[in-house]
Amino acid sequence: MTNPEQKIGQKKELGWKELPRGGVVLDTGSARDYETGDWRSFRPLWSKEKCIQCLRCWVFCPDAAIIVEDGKMVGIDYKHCKGCGICRAECPAKENAFEMVSEADIEED
Amino acid sequence: MGKRVALTGNEAIALGMRQINPDVVAAYPITPQTDIVQYFASFVSDGQVKTELVTVESEHSAMSATIGAAAAGARAMTATSSQGLALMWEVVYIAASFRLPIVMPVVNRALSGPINIHCDHSDSMGARDSGWIQLYSENAQEAYDNLLQAVKIAEDKRVMLPVMVCQDGFITSHGMENLEILQDEEVRTFIGEYTPDYSLLDTKRPVMYGPLDLQNYYFEHKKQQAEAMKDALPVILEVAEEYRKLSGREYQLFEAYRMDDAEYAVVIMGSAAGTTRVVVDELRAAGEKVGLLKLRVFRPFPYKALQQVLGKVKAVAVMDRADSFSGFGGPLFSEIRAGLYDLETRPRISGYIYGLGGRDLGIDEIKRVFAETKMIARGGDAADLVTHLGVRE
Numbered sequence: 117m118t119n120p121e122q123k124i125g126q127k128k129e130l131g132w133k134e135l136p137r138g139g140v141v142l143d144t145g146s147a148r149d150y151e152t153g154d155w156r157s158f159r160p161l162w163s164k165e166k167c168i169q170c171l172r173c174w175v176f177c178p179d180a181a182i183i184v185e186d187g188k189m190v191g192i193d194y195k196h197c198k199g200c201g202i203c204r205a206e207c208p209a210k211e212n213a214f215e216m217v218s219e220a221d222i223e224e225d
Numbered sequence: 226m227g228k229r230v231a232l233t234g235n236e237a238i239a240l241g242m243r244q245i246n247p248d249v250v251a252a253y254p255i256t257p258q259t260d261i262v263q264y265f266a267s268f269v270s271d272g273q274v275k276t277e278l279v280t281v282e283s284e285h286s287a288m289s290a291t292i293g294a295a296a297a298g299a300r301a302m303t304a305t306s307s308q309g310l311a312l313m314w315e316v317v318y319i320a321a322s323f324r325l326p327i328v329m330p331v332v333n334r335a336l337s338g339p340i341n342i343h344c345d346h347s348d349s350m351g352a353r354d355s356g357w358i359q360l361y362s363e364n365a366q367e368a369y370d371n372l373l374q375a376v377k378i379a380e381d382k383r384v385m386l387p388v389m390v391c392q393d394g395f396i397t398s399h400g401m402e403n404l405e406i407l408q409d410e411e412v413r414t415f416i417g418e419y420t421p422d423y424s425l426l427d428t429k430r431p432v433m434y435g436p437l438d439l440q441n442y443y444f445e446h447k448k449q450q451a452e453a454m455k456d457a458l459p460v461i462l463e464v465a466e467e468y469r470k471l472s473g474r475e476y477q478l479f480e481a482y483r484m485d486d487a488e489y490a491v492v493i494m495g496s497a498a499g500t501t502r503v504v505v506d507e508l509r510a511a512g513e514k515v516g517l518l519k520l521r522v523f524r525p526f527p528y529k530a531l532q533q534v535l536g537k538v539k540a541v542a543v544m545d546r547a548d549s550f551s552g553f554g555g556p557l558f559s560e561i562r563a564g565l566y567d568l569e570t571r572p573r574i575s576g577y578i579y580g581l582g583g584r585d586l587g588i589d590e591i592k593r594v595f596a597e598t599k600m601i602a603r604g605g606d607a608a609d610l611v612t613h614l615g616v617r618e
């Protein structure tokens with residue numbers, strides 16, 4: 117018997133006969149497949165101009181949703197950002213680089 | 226070849242644990258389980274086992290450490306009684322839902338309060354819906370035999386569930402008894418090597434135990450557990466057969482004693498079955514068609530096999546050493562009634578709660594139960610559906 121891979125984010129939800137026994141998760145790094153962005157009711161909007169690149173938001177974000185490239189904060193991964201607002205609370209920039217906007221007020225593009 | 230020895234129930238369990246030589250034992254002492262851990266600790270310090278003995282600060286930690294060890298792929302055990310089992314509660318369920326084949330001797334003792342250290346089944350009966358297999362033992366021999374079989378049942382890939390091996394506190398655990406034990410080598414061969422499917426320590430095949438399991442998966446995992454419990458029934462019988470070949474001692478889901486042509490019968494678990502057997506023999510000698518059904522496997526509940534034996538009698542008295550406080554008798558009583566409900570002709574069933582807090586169950590009381598059950602078998606009515614046997618007014 118082979119153990120089927122359990123992918124939490126996958127389309128088809130496995131039946132009890134297919135799932136690994138006891139709720140064990142067999143594939144590593146699968147937390148990435150779980151899109152916690154679904155939970156968000158407030159979206160942090162980031163302003164590149166106000167940001168002083170201190171990376172405090174990257175340190176504090178509980179969902180690793182702050183995208184850093186070449187040592188610089190470049191944006192937010194909204195698939196995983198759950199909208200907790202910690203980045204905004206921690207941002208030390210003179211004019212806070214984050215603005216929390218209700219998802220209801222955001223027009224889908 | 227077996228060897229005859231004189232041991233208490235607790236000594237028999239500790240000796241069985243020495244022969245099993247588990248990788249990890251995490252335990253906390255509690256009366257009347259204490260000397261299991263005490264004897265086992267001396268085996269550890271004398272180098273007779275390779276076990277890592279974790280002396281924890283509470284039973285919650287004992288079960289938690291046992292779960293951690295089992296999830297790491299170890300053959301892990303603990304033992305407890307009464308309040309200790311109650312304190313483990315939260316993690317007892319987790320052991321079963323992680324499908325870890327932990328074996329835990331339970332020395333049955335009343336739950337507080339008021340405080341009482343003596344035998345009844347309220348502790349393990351409280352854990353009856355925790356997803357553990359439960360085997361009940363009449364004496365030290367059965368406790369020892371059940372312990373060895375429990376390892377094989379738990380670790381069978383069709384099962385992978387933890388097992389409680391229950392024996393009566395003090396009555397069995399501290400009573401000296403003449404029993405037959407297997408050679409260490411025989412036990413080792415019988416239980417074999419344990420090869421876990423998953424191990425937290427396997428860095429080549431890393432796994433995660435205990436993730437968040439919400440609306441879309443939790444239910445499927447519970448279904449797996451429910452099916453594994455059903456699958457355990459044939460495995461328990463297979464293991465018993467293998468054990469019979471090795472030891473010469475026969476085990477079933479229950480013992481049906483003089484049930485073949487019985488007109489009425491008593492159902493009971495644990496040490497009181499011994500006294501009941503004496504009464505059955507006495508009544509049989511006097512021409513009464515009486516029988517005894519001693520249940521060994523309470524979880525999974527073998528209702529189909531029970532139907533075949535109990536369906537043939539006219540009246541059954543179910544004796545519970547625990548009250549469920551449902552106002553409808555003890556747990557064994559209500560499950561036996563439910564289990565026989567689908568029969569076209571079923572016996573009339575009354576309930577007796579006996580022996581709470583270690584109260585002795587005497588021959589005269591058992592005779593009274595049989596007399597009342599006979600009256601019901603002949604068409605009479607019980608004064609009460611459920612009686613608290615031997616309690617003072």
Ligand code: SF4
Pocket residue numbers: 162166167168169170171172173174189203206207208209213214
């Ligand atoms: S905490 Fe504020 S200033 Fe610092 S990197 Fe993040 S957005 Fe920029």
Ligand code: SF4
Pocket residue numbers: 160176177178179180181182192196197198199200201202203204
């Ligand atoms: S709102 Fe919370 S989750 Fe989203 S980026 Fe900020 S800290 Fe991370």
